Amino acid sequence: MNAVRTTCPYCGVGCGLIATAQPDGTVTVAADPHHPANLGRICVKGAALGETLGLEGRQLHPQLHGERVSWDRALDYAGQRLRAIIHEHGPQAVAFYASGQLLTEDYYAANKLMKGFIGAANIDTNSRLCMSSAVVGYKRAFGADAVPCSYRDLEQTDLIMLVGSNAAWTHPVLYQRIVQAKQDNPALKVVVIDPRRTATCDIADLHLRLRPGSDAGLYNGLLRAIAEHQPIAAASFSGQLDALAQAEAWTPEKVAQFCDLSRDVVTEFYHLFCTAPRAMTLYTMGINQSTSGSDKCNAIINVHLASGKTGRIGSGPFSLTGQPNAMGGREVGGLANQLACHMNFVPEDIARLARFWGSDRIAATPGLMAVELFDAIGRGEIKAVWIMGTNPAVSLPDSERVNRVLAACPLVIVSEVSAGTDTSRHAHVRFPAQAWGEKNGTVTNSERRISRQRPFMPVPGEARPDWWIVARVAGALGYGDAFAWQHPHEVFCEHAALSGYENDGQRAFDISGLATLSREAYDSLAPIQWPVNAAHPQGCERLLSDGRGWGRDARLRMVPVTPRLPHSADQPGLVLNTGRYRDQWHTMTRTGTVPRLMQHNPLPRVEMHPEDARRYGVEDSALVRLVTPRGEMTGFARLTRDQAPGTLFAPMHWNHQFASRSGVNSLVAAHCDPLSGQPESKQTAVSLAVWQPVWQGWLFSRGAPVLPEAVVRWDVAQAGVHQLRLASDTPDSSGIQAWAAAQGWQVQIAEGAGIIHLLAWHDGTLQLAFYAGRRCPEVNVEAVLAAFAHPPACAATRHALLAGRAASTGPVQGKIICSCFNVGETAIRAAITAGCDSTAALGKALRCGTNCGSCLPELRALLPQRVS
Structure with missing residues (x-):
C-alpha cells in the first residue's frame, strides 16, 4: 500500500493528511501526526475525503456548448473568442474569477496571464467574499498583508478571543487545539464574541452576545480602556493620536448601549484583556463580511498594537482563513486590487513586474472586484469571463441576478471538477480540471505555512491541472513563450523568484529561499512558514517581533475607526445571518454527495428564537419562507434560544443541485465594504412567513426520479438510493404516482385522510417508496433504506414498510x-x-x-x- 503525505482541501487550517491506496481501489485518509498545523488531528470532513474520490458527477472531457470535443478544439475556440473580444472591445472586456481552492501554481499562472499579458487586472476570487477585509486591515496597519501569528501561540497565551467565528464547526481542528490548550492550562481564558450562542461557546469563560454588526464599538471601547489602564507613548505608532481620539467617546456605558450588552459584561471583558499578559483575537467571516469589515479588522488590530500584544509569543490579531489556499491566492496577486507577490499598483512595482515577466502589457490600474465584476457583466462591459474552481452562481450575493447575467454573457469559460454546478450550466466552454488527490502543487494556510498537495490518484479522463489549462490558453493567445512550464515545480520556482526580485525588505512576502529548489526538493518540501529567504532560511514563525512593518517607513499604524451598524439595522423585518454547518463545505459539490456528512444536518434549517416563532406562528420543523426584494428561500424552522430574538440563521450551502428553493444568497443584497469590496453577507433584513404546502413527504428511489416542476425538493445523499424531502402546493401527488406507474412497476398504495403511501416493486426489488401527507409523515428511514438493500421477504415486513416503519419495534437511531x-x-x-x-x-x-x-x-x- 502506497501512503502519500498531502494537505487537506477544505478550510484554511491546512491540516496534513496521509492518503493510503488500498488493494480494493479505495483510499483511506488519516491525519499526519507530524504536520505542525494539526499534529495528528482530523475533522470529520477530512476523515471522509476518501469517500469523495469517485468519478460520479465529474467533468472528465472538454466541452463546447454541451458537446464533447478534443482539448485542441476547446483551447482553439477559447483562444479565438478571447482574441476577438480583446481586439474589438479591449482587454478590460475580459475577466477571470478564481478560487481559494486553486493551488498556488494555478493561481500564479492565472494572475500572470490576466495582469501581465492580457493587460487588465480583472481577476478576482471567491476569497473576496471571505477574507478581503482582513487584507485591508493588515495592509493599513502593517504595510503588508501579513498575518503575524502562529498556531503555536494558541498554546502559549493567556486569553483567546473568538470574534464572529464558530471555529468549533468551521475550523474544528484548530478549535480542538484551543480545547487542549485550555485543558493543559486551566488559567487560559476564552471569550466568544458572537450574536449567536454556537458550539464554540462550549469552552467560553465569557460570551458577549452583542448586537449584530456592533463589534467595532466594542473594540473602540477596549482601546479607550487600554489607554486608561496603560498610557501609550505618543510616538509609538503612526495614527495613534487620531485613533485614541476617536475611541475617547466610547465609554463602557456607550458601548453597552451600542452593542446591546450589559455594562458589567463590557467591563468584565475589558478587565480580562487589560490584565492578561498575552492575548490573541481570532476573527473570520463574522467580522469580515460587513460594509465596515475593514474598519472592524483595524479596530481589533488597534487594541493589539496599543497594548503591546502583538509581535510576541501568544499575542496578536489572527485572521482565520476560510479556504485551503486563500492565503496563497493573496500571495500571487489573485485579488483585483493587488499585483503579484505583495506588489501594488504603483509605477515602481508595475515596472518591476514588467522587467521580471518581460511584458509591456502589465495592468496599470486595479481591476473589478467580485461584485463589481459581475455587475459589469450585467451592463455588457465584460464580454468574457473565465471562472476557475468556484461557484459564483450560488456564493455571490443577489445570486439570482448573477445567474441572469451569466446567462446573457457572450462567453463563459468554466474550469471545474464537477460537471453539474449551478455555474457550469451557463458555460460555453468547459475545461475538465484535476481534483484533490490528482493535483500537484502547494497551498498556504492561515499561519503562512506553505504545504504540499501531492497526487495519489490516477488522473481520470482528460482532466488537466489548472496551471496547464491557463498556459495552453496563453499559448492560444500568442504568449506561449512566457508560459512554457512543463511541471508545477517550474511555476513554483518562478513565483518564489519573483517574491525576492528587487525586494529590499519592503515586501513582507519573500520565499526567494525556495526559488532554486530542485524537482526532488520540491517534491519532498516540508511545511514551512514564510518568509523564507537569506534572513530566515528555515522560515519564520512570528512576524513584527522588531516592532516594524513594511513599506517605505516601515512604521506600524493605528487606524481611527468610526463604528457603523449594518444596512439591516434600520430596515424592517428580521435580521438574517448566513453561515456554515459542521459537516458541509461551501456549495456542497464535494461534501453533499457523502451520505455520512449529510446525517448531522440533512436539511437547511432556519434557526430562530422561540419568541419570534410565537410571534410568527411557527412550529419547530415547519416550512418557512424568507423573502427579500431580490429573492426567496425555503427552509425548515429550528426553534432555539441560542438565537437572539429578532435574528435568524440559515446555512449558505444549499443550491439548485441539492435543493430547488434554498439558496440563501438569493436573499442577500450586494452591499459591500467600500475599501475591501467584501459583501455584507452576515446581516440581511428579511420577512418570514410560514409555508403550509398542500402536501409534503419523503421519496426514496433507486433511480433518479422525474418530478413535476411545482414540487419543491431537498436531496439527502444516500448510498445507492435517492432520498428526497418534497413539498408542493399542487392539489395532489399524482405526478409521482403517474411516473411510478409508467415504469411498469408493481405498485402498492395506501391512502386515507389526506395521506398517501406508495411502494413500487420490480422483480422483487424495491424501486420507489413515497410517503406524503398534509404534514410530513413520520418515516423510519433506516428501515426504508434497508429494504432497498435487502428486499423484504414476507408480507408482514412489506406491510410495515408501506406504513413507513420497521417490522420490529426496536428504537430508531435518531439524529x-x-x-x-x-x-x-x-x-x-x-x-x-x-x-x-x-x-x-x-x-x-x-x-x-x-x-x-x-x-x-x-x-x-x-x-x-x-x-x-
Whole structure:
C-alpha cells in the first residue's frame, strides 16, 4: 500500500493528511501526526475525503456548448473568442474569477496571464467574499498583508478571543487545539464574541452576545480602556493620536448601549484583556463580511498594537482563513486590487513586474472586484469571463441576478471538477480540471505555512491541472513563450523568484529561499512558514517581533475607526445571518454527495428564537419562507434560544443541485465594504412567513426520479438510493404516482385522510417508496433504506414498510450526533440513562467524540438531560 503525505482541501487550517491506496481501489485518509498545523488531528470532513474520490458527477472531457470535443478544439475556440473580444472591445472586456481552492501554481499562472499579458487586472476570487477585509486591515496597519501569528501561540497565551467565528464547526481542528490548550492550562481564558450562542461557546469563560454588526464599538471601547489602564507613548505608532481620539467617546456605558450588552459584561471583558499578559483575537467571516469589515479588522488590530500584544509569543490579531489556499491566492496577486507577490499598483512595482515577466502589457490600474465584476457583466462591459474552481452562481450575493447575467454573457469559460454546478450550466466552454488527490502543487494556510498537495490518484479522463489549462490558453493567445512550464515545480520556482526580485525588505512576502529548489526538493518540501529567504532560511514563525512593518517607513499604524451598524439595522423585518454547518463545505459539490456528512444536518434549517416563532406562528420543523426584494428561500424552522430574538440563521450551502428553493444568497443584497469590496453577507433584513404546502413527504428511489416542476425538493445523499424531502402546493401527488406507474412497476398504495403511501416493486426489488401527507409523515428511514438493500421477504415486513416503519419495534437511531462513528441521539441518551455521566464515558461506551471532537458540544448539551 502506497501512503502519500498531502494537505487537506477544505478550510484554511491546512491540516496534513496521509492518503493510503488500498488493494480494493479505495483510499483511506488519516491525519499526519507530524504536520505542525494539526499534529495528528482530523475533522470529520477530512476523515471522509476518501469517500469523495469517485468519478460520479465529474467533468472528465472538454466541452463546447454541451458537446464533447478534443482539448485542441476547446483551447482553439477559447483562444479565438478571447482574441476577438480583446481586439474589438479591449482587454478590460475580459475577466477571470478564481478560487481559494486553486493551488498556488494555478493561481500564479492565472494572475500572470490576466495582469501581465492580457493587460487588465480583472481577476478576482471567491476569497473576496471571505477574507478581503482582513487584507485591508493588515495592509493599513502593517504595510503588508501579513498575518503575524502562529498556531503555536494558541498554546502559549493567556486569553483567546473568538470574534464572529464558530471555529468549533468551521475550523474544528484548530478549535480542538484551543480545547487542549485550555485543558493543559486551566488559567487560559476564552471569550466568544458572537450574536449567536454556537458550539464554540462550549469552552467560553465569557460570551458577549452583542448586537449584530456592533463589534467595532466594542473594540473602540477596549482601546479607550487600554489607554486608561496603560498610557501609550505618543510616538509609538503612526495614527495613534487620531485613533485614541476617536475611541475617547466610547465609554463602557456607550458601548453597552451600542452593542446591546450589559455594562458589567463590557467591563468584565475589558478587565480580562487589560490584565492578561498575552492575548490573541481570532476573527473570520463574522467580522469580515460587513460594509465596515475593514474598519472592524483595524479596530481589533488597534487594541493589539496599543497594548503591546502583538509581535510576541501568544499575542496578536489572527485572521482565520476560510479556504485551503486563500492565503496563497493573496500571495500571487489573485485579488483585483493587488499585483503579484505583495506588489501594488504603483509605477515602481508595475515596472518591476514588467522587467521580471518581460511584458509591456502589465495592468496599470486595479481591476473589478467580485461584485463589481459581475455587475459589469450585467451592463455588457465584460464580454468574457473565465471562472476557475468556484461557484459564483450560488456564493455571490443577489445570486439570482448573477445567474441572469451569466446567462446573457457572450462567453463563459468554466474550469471545474464537477460537471453539474449551478455555474457550469451557463458555460460555453468547459475545461475538465484535476481534483484533490490528482493535483500537484502547494497551498498556504492561515499561519503562512506553505504545504504540499501531492497526487495519489490516477488522473481520470482528460482532466488537466489548472496551471496547464491557463498556459495552453496563453499559448492560444500568442504568449506561449512566457508560459512554457512543463511541471508545477517550474511555476513554483518562478513565483518564489519573483517574491525576492528587487525586494529590499519592503515586501513582507519573500520565499526567494525556495526559488532554486530542485524537482526532488520540491517534491519532498516540508511545511514551512514564510518568509523564507537569506534572513530566515528555515522560515519564520512570528512576524513584527522588531516592532516594524513594511513599506517605505516601515512604521506600524493605528487606524481611527468610526463604528457603523449594518444596512439591516434600520430596515424592517428580521435580521438574517448566513453561515456554515459542521459537516458541509461551501456549495456542497464535494461534501453533499457523502451520505455520512449529510446525517448531522440533512436539511437547511432556519434557526430562530422561540419568541419570534410565537410571534410568527411557527412550529419547530415547519416550512418557512424568507423573502427579500431580490429573492426567496425555503427552509425548515429550528426553534432555539441560542438565537437572539429578532435574528435568524440559515446555512449558505444549499443550491439548485441539492435543493430547488434554498439558496440563501438569493436573499442577500450586494452591499459591500467600500475599501475591501467584501459583501455584507452576515446581516440581511428579511420577512418570514410560514409555508403550509398542500402536501409534503419523503421519496426514496433507486433511480433518479422525474418530478413535476411545482414540487419543491431537498436531496439527502444516500448510498445507492435517492432520498428526497418534497413539498408542493399542487392539489395532489399524482405526478409521482403517474411516473411510478409508467415504469411498469408493481405498485402498492395506501391512502386515507389526506395521506398517501406508495411502494413500487420490480422483480422483487424495491424501486420507489413515497410517503406524503398534509404534514410530513413520520418515516423510519433506516428501515426504508434497508429494504432497498435487502428486499423484504414476507408480507408482514412489506406491510410495515408501506406504513413507513420497521417490522420490529426496536428504537430508531435518531439524529446523528457523531458523524465520525455514526452515533445517533437514541444511543447516546440510552448510554446516559445507563450511567454515562461525562463525554469521556460516552466516548468509551460509543466512541462518539473520540475522533475529531466536533460533536463534543452537543454531547455535553445532552448530558444535563440525563434521566435520574
